[in-house]
Each structure stands twice: as C-alpha cells, then as structure tokens.
Amino acid sequence: MTTQPVPRRRGRPPRTESADTRDRILASAREEFSARGYEKTSVRGIAKAAGVDSALVHHYFGTKEQVFEAAIEVAFAPALNAPNAVAAGPLESVGERLTRFILGVWENPATRAPLLAILRSAVNNETAAAVFRRLVATQLLRRVVAQLDLPDAELRAELAAAQIVGTAMMRYVIKLEPLASADLEQIIARVAPVVQAHLTQP
C-alpha cells in the first residue's frame, strides 16, 4: 500500500515536505531500532510505522544500515555537537570535560534510552557495531585527537573512551553496586584524572 508517491528521480523534493517526511521516517526508525534492535528491524517495518512506502525510505536513506546510521546520528546529535565544547577548553582539563560530557548523556534518561539501544545493537550485530565504530571514532574522538598533537593520540583517546564507556556500562546497564548508586560528581572526580592521564600524560 503506497501512502506517499515514490519520486521518480533522486534529488530533493521541495524543502518543507521533504524535511517533514524525512523526519517522520527517522523518528519511526529510531523507535523501531530501539524497540527491536538492529537485526529484527526491517525497512518495511520502519516505512509502515511512518506511513510511507518502503521505496521512499530507500530513496531518502539507502540501505537498512544507512537508515540505522542516520537514526543514530540524530540520537547522537547532542553527543556529536558537544565535542566542540569538549575540545574547546584548556588541554589540562580535557579529561574532565570529556568524562562529564559522556556520563552526562548517560545520566539523562531521555538521552540514555537511544544510547542503550545503540549499544545493544552494536554488541549483538556486526553491521551495527561498524556504524557505532564509525560514529565514535570519526565524530566523537576525532576532535579530541586533533587537540592532542601526539603520535599515539588515537590509541590514547580510545583507552580514555574505554574507561568512560566501561563506567557507563557498569553503572547504567549492569548496575554494579556501589557504582550504580554513587553520586555522579563522585564518579566524575575519580574517572576524570584517569581520562586526563590517558590523553596527556607523557
């Protein structure tokens, strides 16, 4: 059942209608991927939830992997814009800014839900892991790496991210106690110096 006409040619339809439809598809994609995980979500299901034809989803985004990446980018938007702020301050406190920023996204239930959906998909599916890898490496860490000016900056940034993401997983997903109930500022006070050491210690 076609509820939206499928454009004959690639190319942008007039701005407003196009943007509305794209946003509706992305919102449905986020919901479907969150609820079912990457493997069990289909382009057909996303299209149905958005009230459009599957061909329109393919037209705007391409493959299921590309829809997933676009949906993650939207969910990650706060996480992908803030690294500018993380990178912008003095180098001697970059560890605290990065720690505060990532744990802050996890601490907020509204932003935690899509992150958790992404993490679940990435742990369960190789394609979703590849998308997660691209986003973390190229979007989140690249700006931190650029600030470091060290030959092993990438490895440093990844080990720093491992500490923060590992802490988030133990606190918010596995819920180990006393970590899960500890005050966020106490956690940041312990994790930030470690992250700083990974990033800048000779």
Next chain:
Amino acid sequence: MTTQPVPRRRGRPPRTESADTRDRILASAREEFSARGYEKTSVRGIAKAAGVDSALVHHYFGTKEQVFEAAIEVAFAPALNAPNAVAAGPLESVGERLTRFILGVWENPATRAPLLAILRSAVNNETAAAVFRRLVATQLLRRVVAQLDLPDAELRAELAAAQIVGTAMMRYVIKLEPLASADLEQIIARVAPVVQAHLTQP
C-alpha cells in the same frame, strides 16, 4: 517425550551417572545461551539438546535463570579461579595482574566466545544482567577488594573493572582501530597503571 527417568525425590543420584547428565545439560545450556542469547533460550530447548526431559533440568538446576547462572559459572571457571592468583601477589602490582588476567581471557578465542555470549545476554536482558552482576561482584572483584583494606575498596574495584571491561569491549566487540590491532602487551602497559591507580592510589 521422556528419554531419562525423572527422579522422584530431590537428592543426588549415584555419583557418575548424575555428574555425566549434569555436565551434558550444562554443555547444552552453554551452547543454547551462546547461540540464542538469554531471552530466546528455553529450558525445553536445553533439555531437548541434551536428550533429557525438561523436568530433569529443573531438578538439577531450578529455573532458567539458575541454569544460566550455572552455565556462566562453568564458562567463567578460568575467570573465577584465577582471582586467587590475582589476589596472591604483591599489592603494588595487583593492577597489572588483574589487567593481564581479564584481557588474557578475552584474547583467547576459546574463552572469548562464552564471555561475549554472556555480555550480549547481560546487555539485552535484566535477569541476565543480574546474574552477570552477581558473578562479577561476588566472585571476581570480592577477592581483589579483600586485598585492598580501604573503605572505598568496592567502588575502586568497580572503576578498575570498568576500565578493563571497557577496553575489552572497544577492542574485541566494537573493534575500534588502532586499539583492535594493537599489541596486547602495549595495551596492558597502558591500562595496568590506570587500574593500579584506581585500586591503590590515595
């Protein structure tokens, strides 16, 4: 279809037969949980794969959660015995021993597979997360904590574990580069001092 008689009363059948049947059920449970994850695995499916009646699985292990815990304990056996060795050395190198031990279990494909299955189940299912939490907290970290003799030893051990498990996830599951291809000794050399600092730094 009953292929094994169901014991009338609780209590151990003669040693050899009982141990063989238990082991066969556990092996089937490990395979089923690894292949399908916690949610999609059923006691009936485990029983069928082991060639026994479901009632016998319940008799030996109890609920599905308890079968899962027993299967994890077997898969974790190297990880659960070694903490004695981790705890046994001098305190100033406990960080390196813990790091080397956990990353060593992940580095070996034979022990990585069941760990990955457990991690996937724990990230996707609250009951599996609770089992993972109990095992990590009570079996793996308790012996490290006992060695520390500090009031905040548990939180320290959990943040240390977060660094190591986060590193394992980024290296073996998400496969971030250059971390995924880096030499294991290089990773240990960078992670161990951080783990040591979490555990013992004032």
